[in-house]
Amino acid sequence: MRNKIAALYVETNGGYFGLEGVDPWDIGRDARSYTGPYPVVAHPPCQRWGRFATGSTRKPGQYRIGEDGGCFAAALTAVRNYGGVxxxxxxxxxWDYFGIMPPSSMGWSRADSFGGWTCQVEQGHYGHFSRKPTWLYAVGIQxxxxxxxRSEQRLPAYAVERYGYEKARRIGVMAAVGGKDKTRIRNATPEAFRDILISIARSAILEAERAAA
Structure with missing residues (x-):
């Protein structure tokens, strides 16, 4: 299929399943083994690369930064080899660990010697319940x-009622989410944002065709 892309590190039976032209790779398929040929949308795990990369405040040093089983490295290789985001x-x-320049200003900026682009965008603009500022890295695209x-701040009534306005605003909507499904809820990609990422990956196909013409 001409416009086919692969979606790597996605939730089983989640938002990338059942879409025409999208080949989803969940935990059962192990996206680290992806070797093309389609451009990709990659959502590698972020736990070992974020604010609590080495563990919670109660258990600092529990983990080591970047030890994610090679998921980010494989995702980055796939984007650089086959295009996508x-x-x-x-x-x-x-970003720093793999030599990617962080977003420098509003909009896209050059990221590395591989022709990569990077930017910061808030998923709140596309339907996420929080602002969820996100960094993108893309190759082979326009x-x-x-x-x-900044997107609109949304403080749900339950968070304000439980913590009070000031604390709810300070800790943020993401931290206020609890329950057994909190990780899935926090990590969920809004459909509108998913569609943007898919369109970015598909644009790599057009750019490759133009380059070959």
Whole structure:
């Protein structure tokens, strides 16, 4: 299929399943083994690259930075080899670790010697319940215009009622989410943002065709 892309490190039976032209790779398929040929949308695990990469405040040093079983490295290799886009939370330590320049200003900026682009965008613009600032890294594309800047702050009534307005605002909506499904809820990609990522990956196909013409 001409417009086919692969979606790597996605939730089983989640938002990338059942879409025409999208080949989803969940935990059962092990996206680290992906070897093309399609451009990718990659969502590598972020736990070992974020604010609590080495463990919670109660258990600091429990883990080591970057020890994610090679998931980010494989995702980065796939994007650089086949084109597409990778997403990670804002301030991901993986950018510095793998020599990617962090976003420098509003919009896209050059990221590395592989022809990569990077930017910061908030998923709140696309339907996420929180602002969820996100960094993107893309190769082989023409960077599209996205909804830049701060998205609307949404403080659900339960969080304000439980913590009070000031604390709810300070800890943020993401931290206020609890329960057994908290990780899935926090990590969920809104459909509108998913569709943006898919369109970015598909644009790599067009760029490759133009280069070959």
């Amino acid at each position: 990778l997403e990670h939370p804002k301030d991901s330590l993986a 960077p599209p215009s996205l909804r830049w800047g």
